[in-house]
Amino acid sequence: MLYIRFFKIICLVLAVASCAARTTSGNYLGKYQEAVSRYEAKDYYEALRLFKEVMPMLKGKKEIILAQFYQAYAFFYQKSYKVSARCFEEFYKTYPRVAQAEEALYMQGYALYLSTPDVRLDQTQTEKAYKVVKSYKDKYPGGTYQKQVDEYSRILRAKLALKAFKSAELYYQLGHYQAAVLELERFQEEYGDSSYNEQALYLKINAQYRLAEESDPKEQLDKLLVVITFYHEFLDKYPTNKYAKELEKVYNIVLEKINKFVR
Numbered sequence: 001m002l003y004i005r006f007f008k009i010i011c012l013v014l015a016v017a018s019c020a021a022r023t024t025s026g027n028y029l030g031k032y033q034e035a036v037s038r039y040e041a042k043d044y045y046e047a048l049r050l051f052k053e054v055m056p057m058l059k060g061k062k063e064i065i066l067a068q069f070y071q072a073y074a075f076f077y078q079k080s081y082k083v084s085a086r087c088f089e090e091f092y093k094t095y096p097r098v099a100q101a102e103e104a105l106y107m108q109g110y111a112l113y114l115s116t117p118d119v120r121l122d123q124t125q126t127e128k129a130y131k132v133v134k135s136y137k138d139k140y141p142g143g144t145y146q147k148q149v150d151e152y153s154r155i156l157r158a159k160l161a162l163k164a165f166k167s168a169e170l171y172y173q174l175g176h177y178q179a180a181v182l183e184l185e186r187f188q189e190e191y192g193d194s195s196y197n198e199q200a201l202y203l204k205i206n207a208q209y210r211l212a213e214e215s216d217p218k219e220q221l222d223k224l225l226v227v228i229t230f231y232h233e234f235l236d237k238y239p240t241n242k243y244a245k246e247l248e249k250v251y252n253i254v255l256e257k258i259n260k261f262v263r
Contacts, residue, residue, distance in 0.1 A: 071087055175210075212254075
């Protein structure tokens with residue numbers, strides 16, 4: 001009799017557990033489907049709320065892949081580009097071999113591209129966007145989004161070049177000529193194909209000349225000779241330029257000063 005009662009209790013416990021499991025399963029699937037439905041209806045606010053609730057229940061289940069993918073897109077469509085970029089980044093790192101992986105990496109770059117700040121501000125976000133876009137080009141040569149990525153890459157690089165040039169120019173404007181020369185040379189090495197390169201070379205000549213003017217007489221000759229080197233470098237690259245008359249005047253003054261040293 002005691003055995004029968006014990007058996008009945010065990011059966012009851014198992015039945016309750018089984019029912020609870022089915023209820024939980026039904027709950028997560030229902031909520032997941034509702035989240036997807038809200039997403040497809042472009043109700044991104046509600047979709048994100050539901051995805052947030054259901055995501056812990058989806059761990060280890062196949063539905064989590066699409067849930068995370070849609071969640072990243074929902075943030076994107078709400079123009080939360082930085083959050084969206086982080087979600088696409090996490091998705092790509094977690095599922096690098098699924099069908100949506102290429103699109104996720106592209107969307108991470110695109111979201112970062114859209115979130116880049118004004119050129120007067122810190123360009124860390126722009127640098128990250130450029131790296132991600134370049135990463136896409138390296139991993140998917142001839143990929144689905146190659147044309148778009150080429151355009152984003154060109155725009156981001158131009159933005160970084162302008163920021164670098166403006167930073168170097170600021171040193172010149174503040175009278176920090178040594179720093180200006182160094183930054184302008186760094187600019188040339190990194191962005192030698194930039195449309196600002198001619199202006200950068202022009203500034204570098206003037207910065208070096210002013211640096212020579214301010215130098216100790218013992219060091220002045222060496223610095224003046226560098227001005228001549230920069231001047232010839234400029235003419236080799238830009239034989240026809242809008243700075244010709246001004247730079248020729250600087251060149252002649254520097255030659256006179258050098259002649260005084262060698263007499």
